[in-house]
Amino acid sequence: MRFQTVMKTFILLLAPFAIAATIVISILFGAKDIHTGTIMDAVFHFNPDSMDHQIVMTSRLPRVIGALLIGAFLAVSGAMMQGMTRNYLASPSIMGVSDGSVFVITVCMILLPASSQLDLILYSLLGSAVGAGIVFGLAWLLPNGLSPVRMAILGTIIGTFLNSVSEAMSTYFQISQKLSFWYNARLHQMDPTMIKLAIPFAIVGLALAVVLSRSITVLSLGDDIAANLGQRTTLVKVLTLISVILLTGISVALAGKIAFVGLLVPHITRYLVGIDYRWVIPCSAILGAVFLAWCDIVSRFINHPFETPIGVVTAIFGVPFFLYLIKTRGGGKHA
Template sequence: MRLKQSLPVAILVMAPVVAVCMILISISFGAKNITPGDVWGAIVHFDPNNVDHQIIRVSRLPRVIGALLIGAFLAVSGALMQGMTRNYLASPSMMGVSDGSVFLVTLAMVFLPSGGSVSLITLSMIGSALGAAIVFGIAWLIPNGMSPVRLAILGTIIGTFLSGVSAAVSSYFQISQGLSFWYNARLHQMDPELIKLSIPFAVVGLALALGLSKSITVLSLGDDVSASLGQRTTVVRILTILSVVILTGVSVALAGKIAFVGLIVPHIARFLTGVDYRWIIPVSGVLGGLFLAFCDILSRFVNQPFETPIGVVTALFGVPFFLYLIKTRGGGKNA
């Protein structure tokens, strides 16, 4: 028991050290390897005429910071969704939330091409809400629609439909090349200014998630237990969905759709910390950021000198894990 209680603290304490190591590795290795001296010089004494310094400041540093942030946002979103629904397969990519964001981003690029970065983030969040509303709305209407496997199948169907419509719209209006960023999740095209603009939204989403962590723990025990303890379950669910919408919308606006992070990481966090979401949520955020940064680094070595799409790398971990959950958990709810 003491180990279970001390492990989350150790993870959170060690996380900054591991994150710094990830940042240094990510900055140093790629199509062009950069020496530690150039990395230090780019950070401390930036020379705009030095090509290596430009690569570090403009490309690689925003890329790894974006990966850490996006991984954290998606993992926290997945933890919230799994706790709220007691569905071990719930995640932004499985429930159509990410696809809703891509869908509205597509419409925005067609009909609002002059929109700025803030409007992009806002529309992406609205799209997340749209995707979630469609999936959960239909699930409530069909028999046993909220069961894990049926909800996952429904989310996949709706997500595929939204992605298909997005692809059709982009092809018809000849903007496919511009939208390939959101379809392929190209972290190497991370926009530093967009990262800065997304921080206030992300802070609100994370603050909501942490503030709701105790209520999510109670909610994960079931509606009857939650009601008997006097919890306002409807309010908790609305605020939880709001947090998921904000965090997922920001993630998609930054780098497009990235699958499986929100599915895998909360299960690992739950295994390491227990059932208390006051620990699961922050540990999920930390592990999610490190996991996506690791996958991004791995994507550069799988098929050198070419980069493997980050979605392919996360799928290498996610698909076996998904099949493992189906085999071991069947159609039951989370405990």
Template sequence: MRLRASLPVIILCVSPLIIIFTILLSILYGAKNIDADTVWEAIFFFDPSNVNHQIIMHSRLPRAIGALLIGAFLAISGALMQGMTRNYLASPSIMGVSDGSAFAITFCMIFIPNASSLDMIVYSLIGSAFGVGVTFGLASLLPNGMSPVRMAIIGVIIGTFLSSVSAALASYFQVSQSVSFWYNARLHQINPDMITLAIPFAIAGIAMALFISRSITVLSLGEEMSISLGQRTLLVKLIATASVVILTGISVALVGKIGFVGLIIPHITRFLVGIDYRRVIPYAGILGGIFLSLSDILSRFLNYPFETPIGVVTSLFGVPFFLYLIRKRGGKKHA
């Protein structure tokens, strides 16, 4: 019991070391291994004519930072969705949010081929909002549609439909190769400039999540209790949804769809730090970043020297976890 109570402090103290370690591993190892001395020189004495320095600064380092950020964004989004809906199966990848973003990116690439990086982010946010709106709207219209399993089924159906339409459009307009990026989540092709553009959006999304974290804790205990305590539940849900839309949208805009991070990490976080979302949200961000970074490193060695898509690696953990939740929890909402 004493160890359980001290876990948040332990995680907070140990996580910076783990983050630094994962960044270092991500820079050192890949199709071409690079020694630590070269990494030091590239960071502090960058030589544009040195190929290894170019790889480190323009590929490996942005990839490491991107994995940490995107893992954090998706985990926070999943935590908000699970707390807001009291649905233990809620996550951006299952509820059609990620597919909505990828659909909008596909639309943008076909009809606005000269769109800037900022335009891509904005369209991804619009698609994210569309995906979550359709899923929750349809679920609210169906009998018992808001139950965890039924909502997950609706989300998967909406996501599959949007993916199919995207694939059909990409094939018809002959942009399948370009669009495949957004459905295979290639972290190694992340654009450093887009990371910079995404930071203000990320700050806004995380700030909203932290601002309503206490309200999400109350809402996760039940809507009736939330209303009886005088909480403006509709406003809380709107802010939470906006945060999910922003964080998921920029994640898809940066690297494409990545599944299961937003499903697994919130559950692990609640087990470690409790059900208070003032802790769950920031700690989910930390653990989500570490999880995706380690998954990215693992993806380089499963079929070395070729890389395994990061979505395959997260699915290796996510699919069994998903089935476990359905078997263990049935159709019950989490407390």
């Protein structure tokens, strides 16, 4: 308990310095060498005629800001899903939520090719709701469908199906190049305007997560215990899903589907700070933000000067951890 108390304080106090260092390092290193003085000039005395200034302000800075935000959103989404379902294997990428976003974006790009950036965010949110609705709906209908392994299998099947249909439609209608951004999670194509548009949705999603944090702690003990303590479990679950849909939807809209952040980070966070979601949610946001941003930094050096897809880097950490969870904890729900 003392270890967890110390880690709570340590994470919160270290967060500003870790995030600041991550931003600086991410801006410093890339395919093109840019002098530190030039970077400082770009930040404080931006010259639109300078190519280096353009790279810093329109590519590298939005990229690291986007990576930090998306890492935080996905980690919080994963933590909330795991707490709500008491399922160690729950995460947006495994439960079909992210795939639902990509599917609906694909459909809407075919039917409504002139969609605005705000429209794409709304499509992504709708897709997250569709993916979550299908997976959780089927899980509740099937015998023992809410068990961790069965939900993971069901989510993987539905997610793979939606992703396959999306790719087939994009190929048939010859828009694969246009949609490759959402399939391959390209952080280097981060759009600053999309980030600005996503902020209001993110605020609502994060605010819901914070407000629900105590209820999720109680819910993670089991529906019966939560109901005996006077909690309106159905309402809490619905609001939790709304928060997950908002945070996952805008993450996919910003950078495409990124796997394993929502699975890995909440487990690390609970080990460090305990099972009280009033601490798990903010600490997951911090650790998720730094984790994804550093995965993005690493992706630039694995095959320098070419960039490795961010999904490959997160999978290096996520796949072994996923297999470990299936082997050690997949058979039952956590308390």
